[in-house]
Amino acid sequence: xxxxxxxxxxxxxxxxxxxxxxxxxxxxxxxxxxxxxxxxxxxxxxxxxxxxxxxxxxxxxxxxxxxxxxxxxxxxxxxxxxxxxxxxxxxxxxxxxxxx
Numbered sequence: 001x002x003x004x005x006x007x008x009x010x011x012x013x014x015x016x017x018x019x020x021x022x023x024x025x026x027x028x029x030x031x032x033x034x035x036x037x038x039x040x041x042x043x044x045x046x047x048x049x050x051x052x053x054x055x056x057x058x059x060x061x062x063x064x065x066x067x068x069x070x071x072x073x074x075x076x077x078x079x080x081x082x083x084x085x086x087x088x089x090x091x092x093x094x095x096x097x098x099x100x
Contacts, residue, residue, distance in 0.1 A: 003039075004064040006073075008095035009056035016089045021058065024089065027082045028060055034078045037069020038062060056092070070097065 012021060025043045032038055043060035046053045064070040073079055087093075 001066045002099040004067050004070045004097055004099050006062040006064060006070055006095065006097045008060055008093060009053070010058045010060075010086075010090055011056045011092040012058065012089055013091045020089055024086045025058075025060070027085050028062075031073075031078050031082060035073050035076050037065040038073055039065055056094070067099065 010024075028043055029041045032041055040063040041060060042062075043058065045058050046056065064073065
């Protein structure tokens with residue numbers, strides 16, 4: 001069974017503080033161990049001098065053990081709580097999944 005990588009990029013609203021961003025990423029990481037099949041969450045700010053981030057400032061990568069685990073995560077109550085914390089703080093978001 002193939003793992004699924006679920007990654008995204010965020011552009012936070014201008015008034016969002018570093019403390020707010022840390023809270024968002026702490027909540028993302030806090031889902032590991034609560035949501036079955038969510039193996040890892042990595043996240044951080046854009047750091048390349050390449051300049052191809054199109055205004056997106058932060059990103060995350062989640063690893064799920066399978067597409068079924070990812071599908072179960074999407075409506076999971078803990079994910080819904082995290083979304084209510086993060087989404088109001090965003091100007092834009094892109095999310096993309098692929099299997100490995």
